[in-house]
Amino acid sequence: MWEYTDKVREHFINPRNVGEIPDADCVGEVGSLACGDALKLFLKLDENERIVDAKFQTFGCASAIASSSALTEMIKGKTVDEALEVSNQDIAQFLGGLPKEKMHCSVMGKEALEAAVANLRGLPVAPHEEGEVVCECFGVTDQTIRRAIAENNLSTVEEITDFTKAGGGCGKCLDRLADILAEAKGQKKELKPLEIAPAKPAGLTNMQRMKLVSKTIEEEIAPSLQKDGGDIELVDVDGKTVLVKLRGACSSCKSSQVTLKQFVEKRLREAVEQDITVQEVR
Amino acid sequence: MAVIYLDNNATTRVDPAVLEEMLPFFSERYGNPSSMHAFGGSVGRELSQARERVAQALGCAPGEVVFNACGTEGDNTAIRSALASQPEKRHIITTRVEHPAVLNVVKHLERKGYEATYLGVDHEGMLDLDELRDSLRPDTALVSVMWANNETGAVFPIHEIARIAKERGALVHTDAVQVLGKIPIDLKTLPVDFLAVSGHKVHAPKGVGALFVRKGVQYRPFMLGGHQEHGRRAGTENTTGIIGLGKACEIAQANIAHENSAVKALRDRLEAGLLAAIPEARVNGSTASRLPNTTNISFQYVEGEAILLMMDAFGICASSGSACTSGSLEPSHVLRAMGVPFTYAHGSIRFSLSRFNTDAEVDTVLAELPKIIARLREISPFKRQEGEAPACTC
Numbered sequence: 001m002w003e004y005t006d007k008v009r010e011h012f013i014n015p016r017n018v019g020e021i022p023d024a025d026c027v028g029e030v031g032s033l034a035c036g037d038a039l040k041l042f043l044k045l046d047e048n049e050r051i052v053d054a055k056f057q058t059f060g061c062a063s064a065i066a067s068s069s070a071l072t073e074m075i076k077g078k079t080v081d082e083a084l085e086v087s088n089q090d091i092a093q094f095l096g097g098l099p100k101e102k103m104h105c106s107v108m109g110k111e112a113l114e115a116a117v118a119n120l121r122g123l124p125v126a127p128h129e130e131g132e133v134v135c136e137c138f139g140v141t142d143q144t145i146r147r148a149i150a151e152n153n154l155s156t157v158e159e160i161t162d163f164t165k166a167g168g169g170c171g172k173c174l175d176r177l178a179d180i181l182a183e184a185k186g187q188k189k190e191l192k193p194l195e196i197a198p199a200k201p202a203g204l205t206n207m208q209r210m211k212l213v214s215k216t217i218e219e220e221i222a223p224s225l226q227k228d229g230g231d232i233e234l235v236d237v238d239g240k241t242v243l244v245k246l247r248g249a250c251s252s253c254k255s256s257q258v259t260l261k262q263f264v265e266k267r268l269r270e271a272v273e274q275d276i277t278v279q280e281v282r
Numbered sequence: 283m284a285v286i287y288l289d290n291n292a293t294t295r296v297d298p299a300v301l302e303e304m305l306p307f308f309s310e311r312y313g314n315p316s317s318m319h320a321f322g323g324s325v326g327r328e329l330s331q332a333r334e335r336v337a338q339a340l341g342c343a344p345g346e347v348v349f350n351a352c353g354t355e356g357d358n359t360a361i362r363s364a365l366a367s368q369p370e371k372r373h374i375i376t377t378r379v380e381h382p383a384v385l386n387v388v389k390h391l392e393r394k395g396y397e398a399t400y401l402g403v404d405h406e407g408m409l410d411l412d413e414l415r416d417s418l419r420p421d422t423a424l425v426s427v428m429w430a431n432n433e434t435g436a437v438f439p440i441h442e443i444a445r446i447a448k449e450r451g452a453l454v455h456t457d458a459v460q461v462l463g464k465i466p467i468d469l470k471t472l473p474v475d476f477l478a479v480s481g482h483k484v485h486a487p488k489g490v491g492a493l494f495v496r497k498g499v500q501y502r503p504f505m506l507g508g509h510q511e512h513g514r515r516a517g518t519e520n521t522t523g524i525i526g527l528g529k530a531c532e533i534a535q536a537n538i539a540h541e542n543s544a545v546k547a548l549r550d551r552l553e554a555g556l557l558a559a560i561p562e563a564r565v566n567g568s569t570a571s572r573l574p575n576t577t578n579i580s581f582q583y584v585e586g587e588a589i590l591l592m593m594d595a596f597g598i599c600a601s602s603g604s605a606c607t608s609g610s611l612e613p614s615h616v617l618r619a620m621g622v623p624f625t626y627a628h629g630s631i632r633f634s635l636s637r638f639n640t641d642a643e644v645d646t647v648l649a650e651l652p653k654i655i656a657r658l659r660e661i662s663p664f665k666r667q668e669g670e671a672p673a674c675t676c
Contacts, residue, residue, distance in 0.1 A: 002587075012591065018661050033664055034624040036585065036604065036613065040663040057663035061587035061604070065661060137612070169612050 004062060005096035011066035016073050019055045028116030030108055035138050035165065037064045037105065041071070041112040043120070047211055049080045056112075063095075063102040070094045071109040080117055086110070087151065088163075103163045107148065134176050137169025142180055149184045157181060209272060210237045216271040217244070221264055232264065235281045242268060242278045256280070283597045286643040288552075290483075291432050291460060291576060291634035292601055296526065297485035303529040304487070307522040315519055316510060325521055332528025336492050339531035340477065341468035348493045348514045349524050350505075353459040354383035356478025356493035357426075359504040359515075360455040361387050364424040364476070365396065367500035368453070371423035375452070377401040377409060378619040379436075380428050384457055385615075388426070401427070406568040407436035407620045414443060418450040428457040429477075430465070433603055433616040433632055434567030435576025437465065444473045453499065459483050463534030464541050464573050475499045481523060485636070486530035490523030540637055546574035549635050552644045553577040559652040566603075566622055566630060575635040578603070578617075580626035583665050584658040586613075589631055592654040598647055603630040625664075 004012075021042035031038030037060030044053035054072040058065045070091050075083040088106040092098045098106060131143035148154060148163045157177045161167040167174050204212065214234055222232050231247035244264065246256055257280075265278040287295065313322035315329045330344070337344040350356055361384065365374070376388050378400045388398050399417040401409055409427070418425075425447035430437045444454045455476035461467060463484045469477065474496070481490040495501050495514065507516025557563055562582035581589065586604025593600060603614030604627070612618065613627035622630070633647075659665040 009591075012588070013595065015661060029663070033583075033628070036624075036628045038663060057661060059583065059662045059664050060585050062591045064585075065588060 002063075002099050002102065004066075004099070007094075007096040008063060008066040008098065011069040011095065012062040015056075015058075015065050015069035017053075017055045017069065017076075018057070020057065021053055021055050024055075026116045026120035028112040028114065028119055030111045030115055031060070033059060036060065037108060039064070039068050039108050039112040041068070041116050043075075043080075043116050045080065045120075047208060048215070051075050051078055051080065051083055060105065060108075061102070063098050063105040064108065066095055067091050067098070067105040067109045068112075071113065075113065080120065083113060084117060086113065089152065100159070100162045103152075104165050107163055134180065135164075135166035135169065135173045138165040140164050140166035145177065145180050146184050149181060154181070155185075204273065206237070206239075209240070212272045213237050213242055213268060213276075216268055217264075220271070221267055224263075225259070230259075240273060240276050242276055243281045244278060245281050286596070286598045286639075286646055288633045288635055288639065288643070288647070289599045289601050290636040291435075291632065293482045293488065294485045294636055295638060296487055297530060297533055299533060300486055300526045300529045304522045304526040307525050315521060316508070329519060329521060329524055332524045335528035335532045336479075339462065339467065339535045340479070340492075340494055341466075341470050341472075342494055343497065345512075346469070346494050346497055348495055348511050349519060349527075350491050350493055350515050351489055351520070352491040353381075353457060353478050353480035353483070355504070356476075356480070356491050357381070357383040357455070357457050358387055359493055360476035360478060360495075361391070361424060361426055362504055363495075363500075363502040364453045364455060365391065366502040368423045371421045373397045373399070373419050373422045375399045375401065375414065375417050375422055375425045375427075375447075377403065377427055379403055379407065379431055379433075379616045380426070381432055381457055381459070384426055384428070403436075403619050405621050406570075407431060407434045407566070407616070408568055408571065409438055409443070411439070411442060411446060414446055418447065418452060420451070422447075422450065422452040424453045424455060426455040426457070428460075430458075430460040430573050431567070431616060432460050433614055434578045434620070435460070435573035435634075436567045437461075437571045437573060439571075440474065441472055448473050460573060460576075462531070463538065464575060466538055469494055469496070481527040481530060484527075484530045484534050486526040487523050490520050490527045492527065537637055542574045545635050545637055545639070548639055548641065548644055549575055549577055549633070551641075552633060552635070552647060553579065555644070555648040556651060559648065560655050563655075564626060566617060566620065566626070573634075576632065578630055578632045580622065581629040581631070581655050582625050583662045584629045584655060586629055586631055588658055589629065589651075589654060592658070593647075593651065596646065596650050598650065601632040601634075603632065604628050 021044050024042040025045045026043050028041040040057045042055045043051055046052050054076050056068040056072055058068040074086050074094055088110040091106040091109050131141035134140055134142050134145060144164055145160055145166055148160060152163055154160055154163060157167060157174055160177050167177050217232060217234050225232050229248055233245040233247055235243040235245055260278050260280055268276045311325055313325045315322055315326035333344045333347050336347050374388055374396055376384055392398050401413050403409055427438055427443050429440045440456050447454045454474040456474050458477050459480045462479045477494040479492050482488040501514060503514050505516045510516055510519055553565060556579055560581060564580055566578040566580055586602030590600060590602050603617045617627040617630055
């Protein structure tokens with residue numbers, strides 16, 4: 001019998017946030033019936049991409065259900081970006097730990113969140129689902145394995161199986177897992193954590209666009225310019241044209257147009273919409 | 283909270299009558315049965331009586347019974363002995379649904395250069411005897427086929443299997459751990475060479491078992507050391523365990539009719555009640571040729587470990603063939619060999635009853651389990667919507 005913590009048992013017997021959100025802003029689905037565990041995560045966001053509600057449906061064992069319940073408790077109230085900071089170790093830690101063989105349940109929670117965010121941002125698949133399928137039994141790719149190794153500092157093939165399920169079926173891929181492990185350990189610095197593309201919701205309303213532009217300028221662009229003695233002020237948002245005033249050192253800088261195009265406009269295009277243009281108001 | 287123990291294929295409670303018979307051998311009658319003094323010698327006589335009781339239950343001669351520690355030891359010993367005594371033969375036949383006590387030995391021997399054939403089973407968990415006939419070779423040293431499957435209760439036609447194998451000159455071993463006390467065993471008419479049984483499956487304690495070795499069959503001991511068991515299994519005998527096994531065999535033999543009437547009726551009521559109360563549920567394995575105490579039922583859309591843990595809250599003990607219970611990531615090798623779809627295999631629960639189970643216990647399971655399945659299906663993303671066809675009917 002597995003040694004589950006009281007908190008795992010509690011979240012299994014009385015899971016929080018079970019169910020669907022019919023008008024969810026995004027849904028993330030991972031796993032399958034064949035694999036033995038699956039999680040469907042529903043998120044409801046406010047206009048600031050803050051998670052105001054999270055619900056789940058899980059097919060799986062006690063730790064899968066408890067991990068799902070824990071995840072929803074942990075991310076409610078966070079912005080999407082803040083939620084993405086929650087790691088699978090955080091989920092396990094929230095539950096007071098999971099048996100090592102069950103760590104893949106916490107990984108499933110993390111992956112469902114990423115799938116939901118990818119869904120929000122119009123991405124077809126989570127980036128780690130791309131790559132070479134190494135474990136055919138459970139459809140695990142090399143990217144998922146490399147990421148699990150890097151994020152959880154895995155050092156054995158057994159640990160890879162515990163965290164990703166790869167190698168837990170027919171076992172044909174065990175040698176390949178050992179190769180990936182050796183390779184990953186040798187090239188650890190080159191491993192990049194998964195980056196979910198920043199919010200680029202399609203079809204923003206004027207209000208949503210204004211809020212997102214304002215937020216990006218206030219939280220990212222202005223502080224960056226202020227470091228160099230400059231500043232920026234949002235004047236107006238007219239359709240997809242953003243009107244700004246440069247302040248401080250930026251107002252007299254010879255390169256101000258470069259700053260506007262190469263920094264301000266580029267960052268707003270990444271964060272808000274691809275076809276935003278920025279104009280300076282004097 | 284009272285325990286409702288429906289996991290008797292895993293282990294059984296020690297029968298109070300067995301315990302009572304064993305108790306003196308833990309205390310005042312502690313002599314070594316191999317000793318020359320009367321104090322030990324009297325224990326030796328009790329050991330002989332236990333051997334006679336076991337032989338009686340197996341339908342063999344007392345001299346054909348070798349006491350050991352468990353079914354696993356019996357299986358290991360039989361397989362290794364059969365190969366060691368026929369060094370010119372390098373082929374073994376077994377099935378894909380054996381207990382690991384056989385499967386892992388055969389896999390180990392494959393790594394040592396032996397060839398193995400694993401017979402498949404159909405969707406009911408039954409063997410194709412033509413496949414057995416086709417697999418037999420002049421160099422087949424051993425056919426090792428379990429008599430009854432521990433997970434589904436499927437009973438193999440061991441008499442026919444043994445006859446086919448013997449005709450082609452192979453030795454035959456059967457793991458009868460699940461059979462003792464449930465199906466009459468008569469080794470006078472069953473032409474196997476080795477047969478393994480285990481005490482704790484038949485209301486004797488853990489740590490004792492017996493291997494039948496047919497008189498005249500060449501034998502190579504697995505355990506080397508002293509002269510115990512006529513040199514066939516070294517090591518001071520587990521006297522108390524053997525006394526318990528002897529008594530348990532006597533009781534089991536007297537209760538076979540009860541197993542096949544009262545226990546079977548209880549099992550059938552449990553099975554029928556669950557199937558009636560829970561949609562998308564099905565029995566895994568043959569219902570025509572099955573142990574009287576076992577039912578293996580799958581509940582679609584939910585996972586076995588979750589079911590077990592929720593049942594545990596009511597003191598209900600059973601087993602699951604789901605992946606999550608085992609540390610493995612794939613469901614039971616038996617259910618997979620039978621082609622049970624994943625949709626069902628992950629949600630499989632084995633109930634195995636004994637003569638100690640009651641109608642009231644079955645009533646509790648019938649009252650609680652449908653609610654548990656419904657609760658887990660509420661959580662599951664795969665539950666069937668009203669009006670939808672089942673996800674899988676195969």
